[in-house]
Every structure is written in C-alpha cells, then in structure tokens.
Amino acid sequence: MIRFVVIQHSYAESLGALEPQLEARDIGFAYLRPVTGQDVVGSATQFDALWLLGGAYPVADREHCPWVDDELRLVGVFRRARRPVVGIGFGGHVVAVASGGVATAEPLHDAYWTTARATAHGRDDPLAQAVDGRRVLVMANGRVELPAGLAPIVVDERGRWLAIRPDPLSYGMLFRPELKPGMIEDMVMEHDRPLPDAIGEILDEARARWPEMQETTDRIAAALVSALDLMHERRKMPVFTMTVKRD
Secondary structure, three states, X not given: OOEEXXXXXXXXXXXXXXXXXXXXXXXXXXXXXXXXXXXXXXXOOOOOEEEEOOOOOXXXXXXXXXXXXXXXXXXXXXXXXXXXXXXEOHHHHHHHHHOOOEEEOOOOOOEEEEEOEEOHHHOOOHHHHHHOOOEEEEEOOOEEEOOOOOOOOEEOOOOOEEEEEEEOOEEXXXXXXXXXXXXXXXXXXXXXXXXXXXXXXXXXXXXXXXXXXXXXXXXXXXXXXXXXXXXXXXXXXXXXXXXXXXX
C-alpha cells in the first residue's frame, strides 16, 4: 500500500482538503506531530513520500520550532532515497532552506490572497500550470531567500516566489491547497497562536471562494500526483517482529 508520512506543526493544520484527494487514490498517510513532542522519523524506508505542512511560526524561530534541524535532515534522507517531498507553507520554507535558502523570522505574518503566475521556469511544470492565473491563499510566516540558481516556478502579483521545484521529486509551495474555511477558524481558536491582523478578511474571502478553492485543490492534487509519480509504490524495508519462544 502507498503510504505517506505527514509532519504536522500545529493542531489546526492537517492535510485538510487534500485528505479526500489522497484517500480517493487509495493512499494512506501517517501523521507525526513534533509540536506535541513526537520525534521526527529518521528513515524513509517505510514511506513512499514526505509531506511537510503549515505552522504557526517562522522556520527561523527555533525557540518555538526546535525540530526544524531534524526535518531538514529528513528532507535529505528522502531525497537520497529518491522519494518525493512536498512542503506547504511552513513546509515550503523547510524545503527552500534544505535547498540552500536563508530563513528570516520577519515578517512574522505573511498571509494574503493573490493571483498565482507561472514563471518561464514553470512553463512546462504541472503544478505551475495548475495554478497559473488562479486566486490562491498564501500563508507562510517569516521568509526564505532563495539561493542563487534556484528560480521559482510560481510567483505572486508582486513577483515574490510562491513555489519552487529544486529537484524533480521535491516541491515547496507557499500557497495553501489544504486549507478549508473551518481550518482557518480553528487557527483563530488555537490557544496562544499568533495571528495576522487581516485574519478576518482572509477568512471571509475563503468562505466566499470555497467552491473555487476546492477546484484549485483538485488541480494541485492531480498535478502533484502526475509530476511526482505519487501513485508509484516505492520499495519498503520489511518490518520484523521478535517472538520469544518458550519451552
């Protein structure tokens, strides 16, 4: 069975609208939650792909995100094992840092609606073409400056990067196909979570655009499945159990 490991960084931010897309393709997934103290796995041998989700703080904020170095190592492990890596929001920043980017903690909140634009480098990319010209919600606290030589495949209306593909099996994206209006409501209710000043307006537009958001999510899911060959089950190491034989 195809099985993904999913790193969840806040209580409110799961695979959300992407879960039905994966389940419809008979793809299983296991959540790991370092925010609750769970260890980040150190191996890729039991999973077919790695997904890194959104979070409440910038990647550069190691006080609130002490597990980031473990995630960066895990991205390297999956890449060496030639297994797909998908980062969304906070996770998109992790992918960018793992590819040589430099993270900063400012601005604390980077959340807004914009029209996505495929770049020349995204001309033939399935994900870039799936979102080109579509209204998307960006939520990724802090910022990551991309290294020289890594060009974005999608930018926003101001030319800021929204998606990268640093290698054929990795994507980092700052727009949020998994978010549903109810998940944004959960963020607002999450205890002590820092929120952007415009969260009310962001939520209102998400409610108004929900049918359009669902269509965009469908397009993104199909693009990722195609580009990363997510329906291909990778070879997994067998799991052994020890049985004690009693005389």
